[in-house]
Amino acid sequence: VNRDRRAAWYDGEVDGRFAGSGPAIVGVGAIGGVVAACLYDRRPRLCVRRGFERLEIRLDGRTRRFEGLSLVSSPEAISTAHEIVFVATKAHQTEGAASWLSHLVGPGTIVVVLQNGVEHRERVAPWVDTQACILPAVVDLPATCAAPGQVTLKRSGTLVLPPVAEAARVVALFEGAPWIRASMEEDFAGVMWRKLCVNVVSGAIPALTDRPAGVFRDEAVAKLARGLVRECMAVARAEGVALPADLDRSIVAEFAASPPQSENAMLLDRRAGRRLEADARNGAVARFGARHGIPTPLNAMAAALLGAINA
Numbered sequence: 001v002n003r004d005r006r007a008a009w010y011d012g013e014v015d016g017r018f019a020g021s022g023p024a025i026v027g028v029g030a031i032g033g034v035v036a037a038c039l040y041d042r043r044p045r046l047c048v049r050r051g052f053e054r055l056e057i058r059l060d061g062r063t064r065r066f067e068g069l070s071l072v073s074s075p076e077a078i079s080t081a082h083e084i085v086f087v088a089t090k091a092h093q094t095e096g097a098a099s100w101l102s103h104l105v106g107p108g109t110i111v112v113v114l115q116n117g118v119e120h121r122e123r124v125a126p127w128v129d130t131q132a133c134i135l136p137a138v139v140d141l142p143a144t145c146a147a148p149g150q151v152t153l154k155r156s157g158t159l160v161l162p163p164v165a166e167a168a169r170v171v172a173l174f175e176g177a178p179w180i181r182a183s184m185e186e187d188f189a190g191v192m193w194r195k196l197c198v199n200v201v202s203g204a205i206p207a208l209t210d211r212p213a214g215v216f217r218d219e220a221v222a223k224l225a226r227g228l229v230r231e232c233m234a235v236a237r238a239e240g241v242a243l244p245a246d247l248d249r250s251i252v253a254e255f256a257a258s259p260p261q262s263e264n265a266m267l268l269d270r271r272a273g274r275r276l277e278a279d280a281r282n283g284a285v286a287r288f289g290a291r292h293g294i295p296t297p298l299n300a301m302a303a304a305l306l307g308a309i310n311a
């Protein structure tokens, strides 16, 4: 989407139903916080359950501060539907955010689901207007949120959307933004399933063993990890997605080569006693496997054990 198109959109193509409503973000943690900072000039409405004075984004020892934010803490305070709504809660928190969605989303609203997994639409659809456009997004942006408004980034990242007209509007919003490069991808399903192939091991194995990335250097663990990825690959192929034959090896080799003390978000969640986002990852592989008659015993076991930790 080039600059001219962006200018055209902002000058003349704003949908009249949403005049004056900037983007809204539901769930302003690690990912929602970076999106809020990237869209700061558009005065996004930040829908939070815990308030904060300012937003701080840290990267490479430098901090950028964003003040004068438009925070809202009660869904009832929202009187009109918004044109673009980002959902950046964890997957299992979507239902808890339902009342935000019912107030923010109307016919024609673009709902961008910034969550891991492959079931973005199924997760959000029950809570939004049937004429809203739900866009799944694949986010590659390693970030942590230590406290409300306090986000640390490991590096800049990407936000990938399916190739549809509504996604072009979202991509235009991020033009010139720091930290996030947004784009549309023809093979969106491929991007989404490759990310799930990574996510079935990146979180489950450190969280189940309570060990950082060094755990992947243990060959018995690496073998199990490749098995988890291969199950996800088989299910993805049944969904019509083309994947490299050695994806399992390359994913696990990359984790084994990463700094051994590097801590994944799910490991940090486990250590902090927060609920783990297991069902949207390993649980999804088991669900799709059952649908296609593909056995997924390793992912089913991982989902069950992580679910038991949650319980």
Ligand SMILES: NC(=O)c1ccc[n+]([C@@H]2O[C@H](COP(=O)([O-])OP(=O)(O)OC[C@H]3O[C@@H](n4cnc5c(N)ncnc54)[C@H](OP(=O)(O)O)[C@@H]3O)[C@@H](O)[C@H]2O)c1
Pocket (backbone or CB within 6 Å): 026, 027, 028, 029, 030, 031, 032, 047, 048, 049, 050, 088, 089, 090, 091, 093, 096, 097, 098, 100, 114, 115, 116, 139, 140, 141, 142, 143, 144, 145, 148, 265, 277
């Ligand atoms: N972090 C990463 O590096 C990364 C990378 C790629 C993809 N993702 C995916 O992005 C999604 C978001 O992850 P995250 O790391 O940003 O999670 P996070 O830091 O835990 O942020 C989630 C935010 O949602 C808020 N929230 C939950 N329920 C809410 C409700 N009912 N109303 C208002 N706010 C609510 C939480 O508020 P409280 O603070 O009050 O709990 C929190 O601020 C996940 O699906 C994750 O897998 C994350």
